[in-house]
Amino acid sequence: MTKEKLISKIFLKIKKDPEDLQAYEDIFSLCMGYEEEDFKLAHKANKELRELIGANINTDNATKLYKLYKRTLLFDAPYDFDSYLLYIEINRKPEERFYQPRRRILKQIVDKLQALVDDELDELFISLPPRVGKTTLLLFFVTWIIGRNSELSNLYSAYSDTITKAFYNGVLETIADPATYLWQDVFPKAKIVQTNSADETINIDRKKRYPSLTCRSLYGTLNGACDCNGFEISDDLIGGIEEAMNKDRLVSAWSKVDNNLLPRAKEKAKILWCGTRWSMIDPAGLRMELLLNDERFKDRRFAIINV
Numbered sequence: 001m002t003k004e005k006l007i008s009k010i011f012l013k014i015k016k017d018p019e020d021l022q023a024y025e026d027i028f029s030l031c032m033g034y035e036e037e038d039f040k041l042a043h044k045a046n047k048e049l050r051e052l053i054g055a056n057i058n059t060d061n062a063t064k065l066y067k068l069y070k071r072t073l074l075f076d077a078p079y080d081f082d083s084y085l086l087y088i089e090i091n092r093k094p095e096e097r098f099y100q101p102r103r104r105i106l107k108q109i110v111d112k113l114q115a116l117v118d119d120e121l122d123e124l125f126i127s128l129p130p131r132v133g134k135t136t137l138l139l140f141f142v143t144w145i146i147g148r149n150s151e152l153s154n155l156y157s158a159y160s161d162t163i164t165k166a167f168y169n170g171v172l173e174t175i176a177d178p179a180t181y182l183w184q185d186v187f188p189k190a191k192i193v194q195t196n197s198a199d200e201t202i203n204i205d206r207k208k209r210y211p212s213l214t215c216r217s218l219y220g221t222l223n224g225a226c227d228c229n230g231f232e233i234s235d236d237l238i239g240g241i242e243e244a245m246n247k248d249r250l251v252s253a254w255s256k257v258d259n260n261l262l263p264r265a266k267e268k269a270k271i272l273w274c275g276t277r278w279s280m281i282d283p284a285g286l287r288m289e290l291l292l293n294d295e296r297f298k299d300r301r302f303a304i305i306n307v
Contacts, residue, residue: 003034007045011052018056021064024049028068031075043079046072077186081114082107084144088174088182098136105307106137112303113141116231116270117148123270123291123302125284127277132307134274135163138235139170145231146212147175147187150204152230155264156215157222159239159253164215167235168200171213175202218253222260229266236275237283244278257283277306 001009007030014023027049035042050072053065070090076083085099099106109128115121128134138156145154158164174181175192184190194203200215214226218237237257243249265271273284288304291297 003030003038003041006030007041011048014052014056018052019059019061021061024053024065024068028072028075031072043076046075047080050076074185078148081117081141081144082110084186085110085140087186088140088143089180091182092180098133099140102133106133109137109305109307112305113272115303116272117145121270121301121303123287123300124272125288125302125304126272126274127284127304127306128274129307130276134276135167135235136170138233138272138274139167139174142167142171142213142231142233143174143181143183144186146171146202146204147183147190149230150190150206150212151208152212153208153210153226153228154213154230154233155226155228156213156233156235157218157237157261158235159218159237159243161217161220163236164200164217164220168197168202168213168215171202218256218261222264226264227266228264228269231270231272232261232265233272234261234274234283238275238278241278244282250279250281254283254286257287 007027010023010027010030014020014027017023027045031042031046031049034045050069053069053072057065057069059065070087073083073087073090077087078084082103086103089097089099094100109126112121112124112126116124126134142154142156145152156164156167158167172192172195175183178184190204192202192204194207194211195201201211202213204212210227210229216222216226234257237253238244238250262271273287275282275284277284279285291300291302
């Protein structure tokens with residue numbers, strides 16, 4: 001019997017008898033056993049199992065099914081951003097969680113971030129209203145990518161040092177607070193080996209010339225600070241509507257982006273633009289125009305999300 005047929009047979013058994021706890025466990029054991037030889041099948045079946053658990057959680061086996069649900073999330077979390085977001089906050093009170101209450105809206109963005117990581121996109125533009133959690137989502141995204149591959153050098157930039165400092169502290173808190181966030185469960189072998197609050201840098205696993213994460217404001221010193229071969233993330237490069245109405249400020253911001261920020265990205269680096277779009281000619285808008293109209297970028301894979 002093929003792996004697919006065996007899994008389908010057990011799924012059918014669960015659908016006929018949702019109380020059969022051993023069948024759920026059998027599927028999960030198969031997923032773990034198949035992962036090395038058939039990664040795609042293992043994680044596809046694991047997601048289907050999680051959906052069945054959710055549909056049948058209100059049974060006499062609710063407690064045991066919930067424990068299995070957590071294990072299925074952890075199994076996917078290193079590779080699936082949605083699962084990661086659900087898992088790392090699962091021990092928090094429901095009303096204190098960031099992602100789960102907002103998932104209905106944010107899932108479309110999470111899926112595009114997944115596409116960026118999976119090399120289906122080279123560049124992604126995200127526009128969201130103020131105060132909906134876009135920076136927090138980016139913060140969790142960064143904790144995920146540096147846990148997945150600590151050798152990549154990632155750069156986060158915003159319009160002010162205040163924002164980059166808060167972002168740096170948020171990343172550290174998420175990684176180093178196991179009572180609140182389960183980052184260490186997802187990446188048990190990863191560890192912080194160096195932090196620098198003044199330079200806003202973090203190194204995971206080993207000290208490197210270009211750290212796992214560097215945070216810099218657009219008007220800070222970028223030269224020599226980071227050659228980004230991972231993800232270059234821009235978050236609100238324009239401070240608000242007042243700055244967006246100042247043409248000189250927009251010209252200055254684009255000059256910094258074009259001459260200082262974008263050149264930090266190596267050829268294979270992924271570029272992520274996120275913020276509240278106050279102007280069509282902000283840095284993200286000007287970059288979009290280049291990608292849409294300049295022949296040099298005709299092969300560039302990019303997506304635009306406006307919420």
